[in-house]
Amino acid sequence: MVEAVVFEVIASHIKSQPEAITREMPLEALGIDSLGAITILYELEDRYDIEIPNEVFDSLNVVNDIVVQLEQLLANKASG
Amino acid sequence: MRRQVFITGLGSICGLGRTVPDYWAALTAGHSAIKPLTGIDPDVKIRVGAALTGFQADQYFGANELPLLDRFSQFAVIAAREALVDAGLENNTPVTSEAAAIIGTGCGGKQTDEETYLQLYKQSRSRVHPLTIPKGMPSAAASMVSQHLGIKGPVFSIASACASSAHAVIQGRMMIQSGLVDVALVGGTDAPFTYGLLKAWEALRVVSNDTCRPFSIDRSGMVLGEGAAMLVLESGEHARQRGARTYAELAGCGMSSDAGHITRPDVDGISTALTRALGDAGLNADAVQYINAHGTGTMANDVAETEAVHRVFGAHAQSLMVSSTKSMHGHALGAASALELVATVLAIDKGLVPPTANFTGPGEGCDLDYVPGTAREHGIEAALSNAFAFGGLNAVIALRACDS
Known part of the structure; x- marks a missing residue:
């Protein structure tokens, strides 16, 4: 579920299709620079109403990093 | 002896026309772009303006370019492109990479700022779009002109309200006279038809509610407009060497x-x-x-x-x-x-x-x-x-x- 949303947001940002995204893809190879990355995180924060800390932003290299971090933050939110 | 400076290219977009030829045709026909404003909150008492009605940014820019382009930056880049082409210069060439770009603005990226403040103050949102700063900053238009045209010399913005673009022109001329650059793209841009700005102008009680009649017995104030205009300034020797058309000397x-x-x-x-x-x-x-x-x-x-x-x-x-x-x-x-x-x-x-x-x-x-x-x-x-x-x-x- 989280993966599908992340793929959708990334695809929308780079004018591509979600099917063209995989977890292993480096953000840089997708043409996502730092401004692109913060825009994607902003959209995910908005979508899930969560705060993604700056430390998380610094650790993002591949698409999977976003999915994993987001799942963790959502689990934390669910457990209160 | 000071270097002579000539104007070798013109670009403009405003309510009267989206290119210099259209602008000039309307000006010399005595047409006025001042009309009732549409899409304005009923709370705003200012009801007329010279707006770029029907302007669609996606006719000028790709979807990947628009997220960083406030309306005032869009106008600046459109006019700058026209001025450069009119001067017979091309993007990303040795000439543009050495050129200056000095862009005046009185308001900056108000559309971006006000949309953001609306979300924070009225819609109780707690986060804003991450491009709010680079899109809305007063120098954004200068940066966008630089990026879109490959201008890599001195580039900055000048703010002196209604004289901003005159001061930008003067600054460009001084750079050429000093020998710092041979070519300077100069001008100004603004997009002031935002709710907050209109309310602020309304409060000053200097804006007419029907039309602008300068020097007339029954004049009732100014009327806001929007758009951009850019001029290519060039040293005399540079213009002569490349056989550029010169419109006038910036004397x-x-x-x-x-x-x-x-x-x-x-x-x-x-x-x-x-x-x-x-x-x-x-x-x-x-x-x-x-x-x-x-x-x-x-x-x-x-x-x-x-x-x-x-x-x-x-x-x-x-x-x-x-x-x-x-x-x-x-x-x-x-x-x-x-x-x-x-x-x-x-x-x-x-x-x-x-x-x-x-x-x-x-x-x-x-x-x-x-x-x-x-x-x-x-x-x-x-x-x-x-x-x-x-x-x-x-x-x-x-x-x-x-x-x-």
């Missing part, structure tokens, strides 16, 4: 500050700027045929500007043609003086003086030849373009025909 500039009232124009300050421009250009007062007036249509400006022209030009004032094109393109704030300079350049180039539209007869203290209603064919050897900003910041630019 002189005069700047002054009133150091007085924050909004009331000052005859002394205006006169000083006019005198300095003539002196800098080496022009006798009686050599000037045309002045593109600041001419806002407010009670205060039009009387003060007329009095200053009398003081500086003496008996020759009665022979001058003085028109306010704000009656047609509105007061585009940071873009105003660049739009007006383009009109002045073309008046020299074409031998045709754009009129003051909506003129209904001279107001008290307004007794010059304001070229009412209809453009006038007249050869022009030298002309001035006036800009007098809130805050008492005055800038006058003197142009001379190339064959003078």
Whole structure:
């Protein structure tokens, strides 16, 4: 579920299709620079109403990093 | 001896037209772009403006470019592109990579700022879009012009309210005269039709509710406009070497500050700027045929500007043609003086003086030849373009025909 949303947001940002995204893809190879990355995180924060800390932003290299971090933050939110 | 500086390219977009030829055709036909504003909150008392109705940014920019382009940056890049092409220059060439770009703005990226503040203050959102700063900052338009055209020399923004683009032009000329650059893209841009700005202008009680009638007996204030205008300035030797077309010589500039009232124009300050421009250009007062007036249509400006022209030009004032094109393109704030300079350049180039539209007869203290209603064919050897900003910041630019 989280993966599908992340793929959708990334695809929308780079004018591509979600099917063209995989977890292993480096953000840089997708043409996502730092401004692109913060825009994607902003959209995910908005979508899930969560705060993604700056430390998380610094650790993002591949698409999977976003999915994993987001799942963790959502689990934390669910457990209160 | 100082280097000569020539104008070799023009670009503009405003309510009157989206290209310089369209703008000039409308100006010289005496058309006014001032119309009832659409899509404005009913709470806003300002009901008319010279807006770019029907403007669609996606006709000019790709979807990947738009997230960083506030409306004021869009106008700047569109006008800059046209000016560069008109000058026969191409993007990302050795010439542009050495060139300067100085862009005036009175407001900056207000659309971006206000959308953000609306979300924070009225919609109780706690986060804002991450591009809010780079998109809305006052220098964003200058950066976007640089990026889109490959201009890599000195690039920055100048803010002096309604004289912003005149000061930008002057700064570009000084850079060329000093030898720092050979080519400078200069001008200004603004997009002030946002809720907060309209409410702020409304509060000043200087905006007309019907139309702009500069120097007229029944004038009722200024009318806001939007858009951008850009000019390519070039040193004489650079223009000659590449066989560039020269519209006019940017012969002189005069700047002054009133150091007085924050909004009331000052005859002394205006006169000083006019005198300095003539002196800098080496022009006798009686050599000037045309002045593109600041001419806002407010009670205060039009009387003060007329009095200053009398003081500086003496008996020759009665022979001058003085028109306010704000009656047609509105007061585009940071873009105003660049739009007006383009009109002045073309008046020299074409031998045709754009009129003051909506003129209904001279107001008290307004007794010059304001070229009412209809453009006038007249050869022009030298002309001035006036800009007098809130805050008492005055800038006058003197142009001379190339064959003078």
